[in-house]
Amino acid sequence: MKKILQILTFIVLSLNLLIAQKSITEIERLASLGKIYGFLKYYHPEVAKGKIDWDQALINHFPKVMNATDKKSLSIIYNNWIDNLGKIDPCKKCDSKENYFENNFDLSWIQDTLLFSNSLISKLKYIEKNRIQSEHFYASNEPVGKIKITNEKVYEDFDYPNEAFRILGLFKYWNIIEYFYPYKYLTDQNWELVLKEMIPKFQSASNKIEYQSIIKELIAKLDDSHAWISFNSQVKYKYLPVQISHIENQCVISGYYNDSLANINNLKLGDVILKINGSDIKSETNKKLKFVSGSNTNNKLLKAYNEIFNGIDSIVTLTIKRDKHINELDVKKYDFRTFNYYNNPKNVISKSINDDLGYINMANVKSKDVSDIFESFKTKKSIIIDLRNYPALIYKSMTRYLNSEKRDFAKIYIPNINYPGKFRYKDNIQTSKRNNPFKGKIIMVVNEASLSRSEFTAMAFQAADNIITVGNQTAGADGDVAIFEFLGGYRTAISGNGILYPDGTETQRKGVKIDIEVKPTITGLKQGRDELLEKAIELASDE
Template identity: 40%
Template structure:
């Protein structure tokens, strides 16, 4: 005869195992809450119209979420929440959105049907809201007049708020995550799936030990979008890396930090820092190791841009000196050099010519200083050159269309756009872009060369795309920043600001420029020896190309 006590114990163990298997983790519950809260914020007819204080609604529901443990209990919390928002009426005009030419790489509401977290009844109600979503003027978002990138509106900034309030920290995460989820045109290109980012960041925001941890969590979240536009800096993030700088700037090449110039030449000379010095270690640690450890805090669409943006994370520190190992003239040495507060550095003034004629009758135009009023003079002066090199390793001044008129004999499509459909959040609509160039006799008949690199970003990349449609254009250089499209501003809790690329910019054949950069015909990059010799090897490559045929 079986032991009845043993049978009872076995039943209890099985029940406990079944309950544990059906229980949701804290991260699962909070991730689901973030998604439901954001979905209702932009989809529910009364919430999207601003009829509720939606931040306060989150604060009200979070304790209830914390108390439950199973899918059924969590779904009941959400169902009660929906009941309190009133009945959703049928939307007769919502089906008309199917007429749009959609770019749907970003769009994914499959989580609404996640049977592990939501009951079938809850999923059905959420899908009903999707089908009968808010239409018309929104409370939390609007659209820019021309570019049509999203404008975030009516968000409370909580300036001066107490960072130790866990609910506010979660609000900061949930707000940013959902803005990216529904209105960032390049979400689908991120290295890490955006749902995974949410799961990863919840513990960092929830359990931040101090204010610095919280600010670093915000920085890490923003860096996760892999967008060179998406910078973020506060006193706390700057303090993490250190307020003291070496008086030199540098490029990361082959695992070394190669000095390329000076923030303060007089101070650099005191420690005998020279252009071309290849620093291999900082305080005994290799440059490559420092970069890899800090990469999660360095924004950029691609590695070349991240390396360019690593200026604050390699040499900065909390003290006024640092030990470096460096190579000069084939000899490796070590020394201690001084670091300075930014206020102590006195950069020299740099003046650049707008245009000039190089040896061999080759024109050169600095697009970073050329203004529209200068275009006619510059093109007239360079009209008889055998080539013009347009240097776009900078930020141009809206001269693209004026220049294109000289180097094109016909009007050209040079880009397509995607912009967010505010009436169907998460979906993006294709739109044709403006043409460049003008039909008629070609005004400049020589070769045209464009110089680009990682500093070619946003409007600079857009300028390159425009000029690439000219009749006889070659692009030379290295991968550009990969951040194109008008920016949208986002305020984090506490009033700290960041931006994202707000519209999608593509070539006419729908090839992305985001993260990839613009098309390049001939690759060329600086070398350590070239820096030592004071040469501009990318410009030299352009001159070599011009003279080759």
């Protein structure tokens, strides 16, 4: 028996030695550096107080980590780094029993024995247990809860930084998402794998254009309709006078920004666009999808179409299919302000469809209009509320006329600065109420244009007693938008707060709940029909 124990001990020691000497790839080393950099930035009390130039610390350690060869040498670098940051006092507030939203939380990597020595793992676990609890230098919560990134260094003339600073930019962004993005757990690709995939791409970016494309690719991996990046371009984009949608698996003209200009350019509803400047639309769309962020497939396609059709060119050649004929059209593009789209005097606020049915277009309703609208509709049997648009923040005043009691309609979770990666629940959001609300039927219409505040408003309206939601999948991006800088002065954004129905059902990526799905058809567009509104009228008329 003693001999067997000796053999087992020898095997264990041999395996430990092999692990310690195992060569670690460059990507593994850099990924560990990115994680250590972010963890210490947001957890270590001395770093999180802003006492150290943390970006420069990363730049200083970049060549050291690049030259590390194995677990032992890498762990020595990190151990020395942490030892030089100062003593951490035990935290008496850190054992909170709060009910956290933890779907995004994952610090399992700090216990990776293939990368880190036991002494380093102990240090990292101690830092987590005794993390900063006072005011944070690099992050805080906005009044509504979303993350506010603070005190980041400003880098001027960094359109195309050197390799170390390109990697720094990646690490800064990756860690903001890692610890403060409420929907990280819903992304198609695991966020840790994103880091490993993007490191060599950021390293090898050979010029400004390639570098910016890689940043767009990174942000697209959030699968978030709120996510975008602005490179401060002074170029004025020009736009087609028509709206383009993905209908029946084709690229179709679905609406007008300006019907007169569309007519001048011989563009009609239901036209299927096959090519642009001789290039196949499906091929062009597939190229763009990699670089656009959207919560669901339809939203990504719409963003890809936006990238394809809008740009600096004044004229494009479109190959379109109309009925059985294929034509080439030279189409002019315009400054969007030319369309006067949002200030069109013909835009409807509300109207009577018939004696029993009223219609409200939320795109144009202001708070001052609400009382008059419901007063004029008090004898109606049904009201259609059109939310295929971006409404004013008036859900409170609207729900006052839809509910006889206050009702929860949204559960909210926000980033927890004192335990990064975990999120705190806020009190549920409620509707308003009144003693004599509208007693009839409510039909609400939504579609892919229902985004963010529109989706939040739809959730509020859905708390009403007698409501039916008609339409197709909304944009799937709920919660306030958080805007911050990507290294180099570029502005970027993400969804800032987590929004759920009171029962825990997600709206992000899925969109709001729909009772009756209706999609537009090419035939319906050609006939000038609004098939979603037609269905709403039909439902409103049913006894």
